[in-house]
Amino acid sequence: QKEVEQNSGPLSVPEGAIASLNCTYSDRVSQSFFWYRQYSGKSPELIMSIYSNGDKEDGRFTAQLNKASQYVSLLIRDSQPSDSATYLCAVNVNSGGSNYKLTFGKGTLLTVNP
Amino acid sequence: NAGVTQTPKFQVLKTGQSMTLQCAQDMNHNSMYWYRQDPGMGLRLIYYSASEGTTDKGEVPNGYNVSRLNKREFSLRLESAAPSQTSVYFCASSEDFRDTEAFFGQGTRLTVV
Numbered sequence: 001q002k003e004v005e006q007n008s009g010p011l012s013v014p015e016g017a018i019a020s021l022n023c024t025y026s027d028r029v030s031q032s033f034f035w036y037r038q039y040s041g042k043s044p045e046l047i048m049s050i051y052s053n054g055d056k057e058d059g060r061f062t063a064q065l066n067k068a069s070q071y072v073s074l075l076i077r078d079s080q081p082s083d084s085a086t087y088l089c090a091v092n093v094n095s096g097g098s099n100y101k102l103t104f105g106k107g108t109l110l111t112v113n114p
Numbered sequence: 115n116a117g118v119t120q121t122p123k124f125q126v127l128k129t130g131q132s133m134t135l136q137c138a139q140d141m142n143h144n145s146m147y148w149y150r151q152d153p154g155m156g157l158r159l160i161y162y163s164a165s166e167g168t169t170d171k172g173e174v175p176n177g178y179n180v181s182r183l184n185k186r187e188f189s190l191r192l193e194s195a196a197p198s199q200t201s202v203y204f205c206a207s208s209e210d211f212r213d214t215e216a217f218f219g220q221g222t223r224l225t226v227v
Contacts, residue, residue: 031212034215042221044157044204044218045218046216049215051213092211092212098212100164100211102206102208
């Protein structure tokens, strides 16, 4: 099992809809979880971080974390065409002892259709 | 405030040539990373430096070496470039390696012919 897995998509939603992006991870001791957005030809930029079970909301974005199920998700409400990008899930995975490495999923390409 | 700066932005190498990718951050971050990104493969960790003076292998270290020159700078060296190393390379930094978000440079697009 890969350390961080995402639905590869692509995911297509109409403008104004809710886009739901999912991610699972294998390391039970992971404590830090991130969602990055990457536009084509650009570098990844952080949009959400979450550390505790439950929901965390920031504007139109909501991150959800369930450590028991080893699952993290990102909901985008009222999706806009400008949200069209690749969304990357990242997890700090233990690499032995007290060492951690920031590990990414392959990303989900989201297209929001006007 | 520049954040994370990578040089060069674009590079074409011939097979067997060597080169060093430079990365510098001005956020006083402790941890720095080198990733490569290939179509359909996501971001794969090459090497990382949890703190000044330490470096560790990531998922795909073969063919690469790194140097954490000081707290600000983390370089990636290709000793003998191969076509399989054609990729987009990203440098990133974070306050620490355990639980803080990473900030990325603008990337280096490398082609090996």
